[in-house]
Amino acid sequence: MSYLFPSSTITFDAALRDLAAGSPKARAFAAHALGDVTEPVERRRAVDALVRALDDDRPEVRAEAASSLGTLAEPSAIAPLIKRLDDGAAPVRQNAAIALGTMRAADGFAPLAEALAEGPADLRFQAATSLAEIDPQRAFDHVVKALGDRDPQVVGAAALSVGAIASELGEPERKDAAKTALLAQLTHGDAGARFDVAYALADLDDTTGKDVLAGALADEGRAWDAVTALARIAATPELAKAVTNKKTPEEAKTLAAGRLLVREPDHLAARKTLLDGLSSRKVHVRGIAIEQLGEVGGAWAKLSLDKLARSGKGADLLEPIANALRAIEGKP
Numbered sequence: 001m002s003y004l005f006p007s008s009t010i011t012f013d014a015a016l017r018d019l020a021a022g023s024p025k026a027r028a029f030a031a032h033a034l035g036d037v038t039e040p041v042e043r044r045r046a047v048d049a050l051v052r053a054l055d056d057d058r059p060e061v062r063a064e065a066a067s068s069l070g071t072l073a074e075p076s077a078i079a080p081l082i083k084r085l086d087d088g089a090a091p092v093r094q095n096a097a098i099a100l101g102t103m104r105a106a107d108g109f110a111p112l113a114e115a116l117a118e119g120p121a122d123l124r125f126q127a128a129t130s131l132a133e134i135d136p137q138r139a140f141d142h143v144v145k146a147l148g149d150r151d152p153q154v155v156g157a158a159a160l161s162v163g164a165i166a167s168e169l170g171e172p173e174r175k176d177a178a179k180t181a182l183l184a185q186l187t188h189g190d191a192g193a194r195f196d197v198a199y200a201l202a203d204l205d206d207t208t209g210k211d212v213l214a215g216a217l218a219d220e221g222r223a224w225d226a227v228t229a230l231a232r233i234a235a236t237p238e239l240a241k242a243v244t245n246k247k248t249p250e251e252a253k254t255l256a257a258g259r260l261l262v263r264e265p266d267h268l269a270a271r272k273t274l275l276d277g278l279s280s281r282k283v284h285v286r287g288i289a290i291e292q293l294g295e296v297g298g299a300w301a302k303l304s305l306d307k308l309a310r311s312g313k314g315a316d317l318l319e320p321i322a323n324a325l326r327a328i329e330g331k332p
Helices: 012-021 024-036 040-053 059-072 075-086 090-102 106-118 121-134 136-148 152-169 172-183 191-203 210-214 223-232 236-244 250-263 268-277 283-296 299-310 312-329
Strands: none
Touching: 012 024, 012 040, 024 040, 024 059, 040 059, 040 075, 059 075, 059 090, 075 090, 075 106, 090 106, 090 121, 106 121, 106 136, 121 136, 121 152, 136 152, 136 172, 152 172, 152 191, 172 191, 191 210, 191 223, 210 223, 210 236, 223 236, 223 250, 236 250, 236 268, 250 268, 250 283, 268 283, 268 299, 283 299, 283 312, 299 312
């Protein structure tokens, strides 16, 4: 995790000084900033300072130090990060697990596997993801077993890892084993766990969880992922409902329109949704609409894209607009 900091800059030497002797807030900010160091000599000094900061008496400093060490990915930090898996503060042990996964740290596999089996829920949750990043082959049996965890968030994380591993490895027998294990959890008592299981099944091109995914299209926190998964399994009727459902968040509705037009290029409601997205008050929604039009738009989209480019709303999006127009021009 990363704490929120003001968007100010700090010099390398100042960051080292603050990390060693600043206030708790200054130390945390310095630890965060040192994760952006790129110059080789400075990286080495930053890693040494951050490793020392893993023993800071403030958890926010230790958490930021762990996060930055994961970004810098220096092997010498692996052993100190493993030690922090037993930290008394949840953010610290979570960030240590994230860092080990980001670094693909083989030495971290066994401690993370133990954490997945016996650690606190917050660490089990992250270990399910990090193990899959380090060694998908070895991780598979561990994360399948974690589908029976007593914590629904751990079940959800394990489900996503099971789906990702089986999809990545592409072995028919493993995919079948993954589907069987996931299907057993599709009726889980927790809505979040059911959604993650359905998403994982879609990763494996299994449509069994389609209704669970469709049921999340009005959920602000899950609608985008629901559309992504429904597009993966070509659930055209569900995508069409997302486009016309007033409760679908604008971002997810715009994405659904683009994914629907892949399969039904003449779907008028989907075309209208993308064109409406170009005039959204939200810059990122306009960006999504532009990106989708670059993929699925035709001559019918050019006038609206040109108009956006000439307006104030398009001032920060001129390059994506130009890319979308070139893509449209290049189509047969």
